[in-house]
Amino acid sequence: MAEVRRRQFPAPEDDDEEPLISKLTNEEREAVDAMLAHKNRNNLNASTVLWMIAALIVFNMTDFANVLLNDERIKEDLLRWGCGCILVNIVVGIYLIVGLSYLQGKRDWEKHVHPSLIPVATIFAVGGFVLCTIAMWPVWGGWTLPILFVLFMGTIMGFSLMPF
Numbered sequence: 001m002a003e004v005r006r007r008q009f010p011a012p013e014d015d016d017e018e019p020l021i022s023k024l025t026n027e028e029r030e031a032v033d034a035m036l037a038h039k040n041r042n043n044l045n046a047s048t049v050l051w052m053i054a055a056l057i058v059f060n061m062t063d064f065a066n067v068l069l070n071d072e073r074i075k076e077d078l079l080r081w082g083c084g085c086i087l088v089n090i091v092v093g094i095y096l097i098v099g100l101s102y103l104q105g106k107r108d109w110e111k112h113v114h115p116s117l118i119p120v121a122t123i124f125a126v127g128g129f130v131l132c133t134i135a136m137w138p139v140w141g142g143w144t145l146p147i148l149f150v151l152f153m154g155t156i157m158g159f160s161l162m163p164f
Helices: 026-039 046-061 064-070 076-103 117-159
Strands: none
16 A cells, blocks of 8 residues: 655744734735735636636527517516616626725725615515516526526626626
């Protein structure tokens, strides 16, 4: 049987010394955290690319834009309400991500906005998804949920590559 070799780390010379991290001031710790956060923001990976490719394929294969604009089977009133709900969610997201985080530099949203803002945005997003699904159901039937889910994931993955 093969023997596992373990890496040997040098023993600390003086056990009484405090670790270097404890000697940092709060400002230095925040600077290190900001640098590490910026360094780890590379979101381009295989799953991101595959979701975006899948969304493009689904968008082209279903002729999504043409169906939305021209198909008479779509329930237009429900689609408008669903898109309005999703628009509310997007506006809240832009306010939180761009307005607070990027422009004002505030990372803790709960301290700077009303505490029910995120749950309200979530409710609008779910309601919009349900309304859009019902509006498009006559066209694709049971395939409506997978189609919308793949398009949603491709859009989210595309937004994750934004610089802010």
